[in-house]
Amino acid sequence: MGEYNIRKIELFSKNGKSRGFYDLANQLNDLTGKEWVFSTKSVIPKGYPPSFKLKLRNKHGGQKPPELCESLISTFTKEGDFVLDPFCGVGGTLIGCHLSNRIGVGVEINKDWIDIYHNICDLESIEPQEMIHGDSRGILRNLIEKNKKKFDFILTDIPYWKMDVVEKSKGTYKKVGEDSKGIYSEKSKLSRFSRDSKYLERTKEDWESLVNDVFSDCFSLLKPGSYCAVFIGNMYYKGRYFLLNADIARILSQIGFILKGEIIWYDVNKKLHLYGISYSWIPSIVHQFIMIFRKERTIKLSKGEKEIIQANNLNRTKNKTSFKN
Numbered sequence: 377m378g379e380y381n382i383r384k385i386e387l388f389s390k391n392g393k394s395r396g397f398y399d400l401a402n403q404l405n406d407l408t409g410k411e412w413v414f415s416t417k418s419v420i421p422k423g424y425p426p427s428f429k430l431k432l433r434n435k436h437g438g439q440k441p442p443e444l445c446e447s448l449i450s451t452f453t454k455e456g457d458f459v460l461d462p463f464c465g466v467g468g469t470l471i472g473c474h475l476s477n478r479i480g481v482g483v484e485i486n487k488d489w490i491d492i493y494h495n496i497c498d499l500e501s502i503e504p505q506e507m508i509h510g511d512s513r514g515i516l517r518n519l520i521e522k523n524k525k526k527f528d529f530i531l532t533d534i535p536y537w538k539m540d541v542v543e544k545s546k547g548t549y550k551k552v553g554e555d556s557k558g559i560y561s562e563k564s565k566l567s568r569f570s571r572d573s574k575y576l577e578r579t580k581e582d583w584e585s586l587v588n589d590v591f592s593d594c595f596s597l598l599k600p601g602s603y604c605a606v607f608i609g610n611m612y613y614k615g616r617y618f619l620l621n622a623d624i625a626r627i628l629s630q631i632g633f634i635l636k637g638e639i640i641w642y643d644v645n646k647k648l649h650l651y652g653i654s655y656s657w658i659p660s661i662v663h664q665f666i667m668i669f670r671k672e673r674t675i676k677l678s679k680g681e682k683e684i685i686q687a688n689n690l691n692r693t694k695n696k697t698s699f700k701n
């Protein structure tokens with residue numbers, strides 16, 4: 377194993393710029409040291425371009441930028457790894473897998489979103505990743521029972537419960553003497569997840585139970601030592617602020633995941649909305665959380681397993697003189 381006297385390799389981007397040094401003992405990803413340091417930032421203050429047929433993806437309303445998904449996937453996996461999204465909508469995670477050369481599996485209960493994902497793949501000439509139609513509660517159980525696949529990363533974005541059915545409308549702040557409407561106006565003509573409403577959980581308790589069921593199965597499907605990242609936005613509703621990220625942290629910790637941190641995605645493109653001006657202070661929420669969990673290893677990697685990782689890393693860097701920037 378003389379080759380392993382080499383410990384670090386300098387990598388270059390396609391335009392010949394140095395990406396920094398890659399540690400062949402890297403157990404998690406394909407990032408160089410300086411890229412790794414950058415990936416640990418706890419705030420991402422960034423808007424994303426209207427890529428991958430955004431107009432089509434916008435029909436969903438809760439879609440995530442594929443480029444943001446790509447960067448999370450690149451942080452928590454290596455090329456060729458398996459990524460699961462149990463609530464995959466119009467496929468932000470799956471397009472992120474395409475961009476980063478990973479293998480994605482998504483589950484989505486609403487066929488309309490699956491059709492849109494396939495339509496985008498056609499229009500963009502992308503090979504579609506595996507998208508399974510159905511309720512994650514049954515589908516994941518099935519995957520566990522078949523014992524077919526274990527995943528290297530879970531990246532997902534959780535649906536809300538019925539209070540999210542009606543879309544916030546601009547300028548629906550309350551008039552003198554009116555009751556607070558909350559940020560989701562019943563009078564709104566728009567309906568963000570209206571096509572999803574029949575699939576949404578009825579109450580917050582039902583929602584917690586869905587989260588518990590799906591992430592218990594995710595825990596079984598995740599390889600030891602691997603990570604799980606969950607998008608979640610906190611909410612202001614009917615005069616109260618809900619710390620949904622705290623709920624997610626509590627439920628996933630009870631399952632056995634270890635909370636490792638939170639990344640705040642500040643979407644600099646997000647417009648401010650006017651609520652309650654002159655009457656009450658209501659936040660214009662322009663950020664979301666990406667909660668990072670890990671399924672810890674119960675047994676440390678053996679020397680042999682570490683050597684296999686090094687050999688695979690060396691092969692990958694040999695085959696590619698430069699990785700994507």
Ligand SMILES: C[S@@+](CC[C@H](N)C(=O)[O-])C[C@H]1O[C@@H](n2cnc3c(N)ncnc32)[C@H](O)[C@@H]1O
Pocket residue numbers: 436438439440441462463464465466467468469483484485486489510511512513532533534535536572575586
């Ligand atoms: C917040 S969206 C995810 C959006 C996604 N990140 C994207 O980029 O398009 C959550 C999705 O979960 C789906 N969903 C809700 N309950 C589900 C269940 N039990 N099983 C599978 N999918 C479900 C909804 O239809 C919705 O599309």
